[in-house]
Amino acid sequence: MRIATSSSTDSNAMSAVQAVAEEIRSVISSPALILVYYTETQDAETLRQAFRHQFPNAYIVGCSSCRGTMTEKGYVGGHNLAAWAVQDDAGTYGTALCSLSETSDIDTSAKQVLQRAIESSGRPGELPALIALHATPGNEETILRAIRSELGVNIPIIGGTAADDGVSGNWSLFNSDSVTDSGIAMAVFFPSARVSYSFHSGYAPLGDCAVATKVNGRTLLELDNEPASEVYGQWFQNATGQSIDEDDLFAQSTLFPLGRQTGEIHGMPYYTLSHPASVSDDGGINMFCNLREGETVHFMSGTKEMLVSRAGRVVDSANEHERYTCDPIGGIAIYCAGCMLHVRESLDDVAANMNRAMQKAPFICPFTFGEQGQFLGGEIAHGNLMISAVLFHKDEL
Template sequence: MRIATSSSTDLNAASAVKAIKEEIRKKISSPSLMLVYYTETQDVQSIKNEFKKQFPDTYIIGCSSCRGTMTDKGYVGGHNIAAWAVQDESGAYGSALCNLSSENDVFLQAKQVLQRAIDSSGRPGELPALITLHTTPGHEETILRAITSELGVNVPIIGGTAADDGVSGNWSLFDSDNVTSNGIAMAVFFPSARVSYSFHSGYAPLGDSAVATRIDGRTLLELNGQPAAEVYANWFQSATGRVIDNDDLFAQSTLFPLGRQTGIIHGMPYYTLSHPASVSEDGGIQMFCNLGEGETVHFMSGTTEMLVSRAGRVVDSANDHDKNPRDPIGGIAIYCAGCMLHVRDSLNDVAANMSLSMHQAPFICPFTFGEQGQFLGGEIAHGNLMISAVLFHKDEL
């Protein structure tokens, strides 16, 4: 199993993809699977066509990333494409994409995408060692339930919700044949190398909590029977001494999200985070993920320094999680776009920390509007302000 990465800032799609091919071919002659991440400034149809032309026998899925990408070669901001490729003659890989139709059930469509991806791998009836999931915003929890329902057990997932530069709907997904702004893309891995994983928030509860007593879709309307935005504002002022600006809620809440306890490991609780996005007209808080009525939400806190160092720590955790840690041959990471925007002046440090923890092995990392992963306790979740990582190890199965 061999892994290679490449990226390009070339404004011309054809020359950008050709340059990526030339660099990847220095290490890999015929990729089994490619993951491609790109900014909204790209002509997605053009880059899709070019990747299909340059890699006609490779399974490919692409997902838009917020304002840049990151690889083992560092952080690249602005207009760019980054690609991750694996060649594994002893393994098997497959992928599938669908454009979500309002006429069909999302749960059913997600199961169909997963089954098509598995069928394309030539391993029908087998459980993949890993699933890479990319979807456009809105149905992440339903899609995760569909995956678990189809497989019957939780399989490690690394995923990220397609992003754009300004939450304006300019996100997209593609495979070798299609482009969509409302869809699901999955890749399945049956690798010859062992996979380890980690999914972390890194934030801590400050003590305030309340029950979600009224929900409307992804809008948290009431906490303990009171307007959610009012309760949150009181928590924020008590913690910071500042009055929150509702017009700047997305930015100001990055270090103070809401969390739901997902499990306990070694006596310590861990949380799935939800990022407040904006205040609704009726005093609710619009979120980037679903909450359930009756769930307890905690007021969480993080620091800028933590957001910079956390990427490396999550990779370290994935390596420690492996039963026999070895230098990885490569990896994939997902880093929240909200966190990225908060630490944008330190992204070279984030990349350096991650590369150090990867032992300089090739990796790729987009910036997404939601993160999906598997906690060490086994739970599969969709959250915000999270980081997910998987590593592939030299020791074979």
């Protein structure tokens, strides 16, 4: 199993893909799977056609990324694309994509995408070692439940929600055959190398918590029967001494999200984070993921320094998870776009930390509007302000 990455800032999409293809082919001759991440300034259909032309025998999944991408060569901002490719003569891979409409049954659609991806790998009836999931915003929890229901067990997932530069709907997905701005894409991995994973928030609870007593979809309406925005605003003021600016909630809440305890390891709880986006007309908080009535919601805190350093720590954790394996030969990471925007002046440091932890093996990392992964305790989840990582190791199964 061999992995290669490449990126380009060329304004001409066709020549950009050609340059990326040439660099990939200098390392591996015949990729089985290619993951492509790109900014909203790219034309997804042109990218689809160009990658299909360059790699007609490879499975391909593309997903838009917020304002840039990252590989072992560093962070690249602005108009660009990056690709991750794997050649694995002893492994198999498969992909599938579907478009969604307002009347789509999300559960059924997700199961069909998973089934088609597994069928395309030539391994029907077998459990993949890893699933890469990319979807457009809004249905991530339903998709994860569908995957769990279809397979019967939790399978490691590396996932990121398609993003654009300003939460304006300019996100997209593609595979070899089609492009969509509303859909689900999956790649399944049956690799010849061992897979390790990690999924972290890195934030800590400050002590304030309340029960979600009224929820409507992704709007948290009430905490302990009080308007959620008022409760959150009081927590924020207690912690910072400042009042919440409702017009700037997204930015202000990046270091102060809400969290739900998902499990614990060695007596230490870990949390799935939810990022407040805006205040609703009825005093609730619009979120980037679903909450359920009756859940306890914790007021969480992080620091800019933590956001810079934790990418490397998450990769270290994935390495420790497979402590008996050899060094990684490559990896995939997902880094929250909200965190990226908060530390954009330090993204070179983020990339350097991740490169160190990856031991300079090739990796790729988009910036997404939601992250999906598997905690070390086994739970698969969709959260915000998270980092998800998977590594592939030299020792064979």
